[in-house]
Amino acid sequence: MFGLRASPKPRTIERETVAFALADGRIVEIVRVRDPRAKRLRITVDLRGVRLTVPPRASAKAADAFLASHREWLASALARRGDAPAGLQPHVTATLPLRGVDVPVHWHAARRVHVECSDDAIAFHVTDGANDATVRGALRDFYEAQARADVGRWLPRYLDGLPRAPSRLRLRTMSTLWGSMTRDGALTLDLALVLGAPAAFEYVLVHELCHLIHMDHSRAFWHEVEARCPDWREHRAYFRSDGQALKPKLHALCRAG
Structure with a gap:
């Protein structure tokens, strides 16, 4: 019996950028990610670009064949997406x-x-x-x-009503979330927040600080949020509309994430 030899399971996520030719001759860059958590081959297209996720047991040959079989779908998805955000160009970016x-x-x-x-x-x-x-x-x-300067200005006004201050602050790129708070008080905020509306950024800070009181999204949690940020619904709506562009903008400019 003959068959494909399975690739060894990687211990960590591996990324590489490859060039791929569409049917019309255009060349697009695709980030190929071998992810030990992935269960199947998958292509995603968003403003950050094209991503091919490869599970650990799929061979490189199988990944290439999967990509080739989706050539027309990929062209259509890129057309629907529109133009990606412009990258940083020294002496050109205005x-x-x-x-x-x-x-x-x-x-x-x-x-x-x-x-x-x-x-x-x-x-x-x-x-x-x-x-x-x-x-x-x-x-x-x-x-x-x-971003740290903004948080430094806002944080003192909320500390009196909290059981404790955050134990530390990290600013990093986050794929889906805008912020997180651990049980030991470690606060993480998405760096892309500094690109957007300051009031929306401050809302995310308030939201995460309230998790120092309630580590859930219960009615009591939202009561704490509203007491500190009455317009929180408006800011949450911002992230569902204008805020969607912030993460890909940061990625295009800093190649972050």
Whole structure:
């Protein structure tokens, strides 16, 4: 009996970017992810790009065949998606999203790569020959500093009504959630929040802080949220509409996540 030899099960998630030709000759980049938790081959398309998820026992040949069999579907899905957010281009990108608006960017030659913010513009300092990863990393650091400054301004006004303060704060890219709070008080917020409306960002902070009182989404939990943020329904609706674009924007600019 002959058959395909199963690939060894990976211990961690493995990612690689591959080029794939559509029927009309266009070349698209696909992130191929071998995920030990996956049960089947799957293609997803969103504003962050195309992702092919491969379970641990599927061979590379089977993954390629699966992708080829979905060539027409993929072209249709990309057409429905529309244009992906523009990436960061040194000396070309004219504006960057921050706190719900597009802020003008001024590019400057410098001895080190760093980003600063004034009242009406973002100053992006780059060195000659700086690689893309360094430039994107500087932007990510800038966004994290801005997000931490926002949280630092808002947090003190809510501490009096909490059983304790968060034990630590992490800002990272999150695939679906906007924030989380662990039982030991570790607070995680999506870095993409700093790109959007500040009031919506503050709502997410309030939401997660209320989990220090109730580690659930019970009626009592929502009572605590409403006491601190009466407009929480409006902000939640924001994430179901305008907020959907924030995560792919951050990904395109910083190649994060």
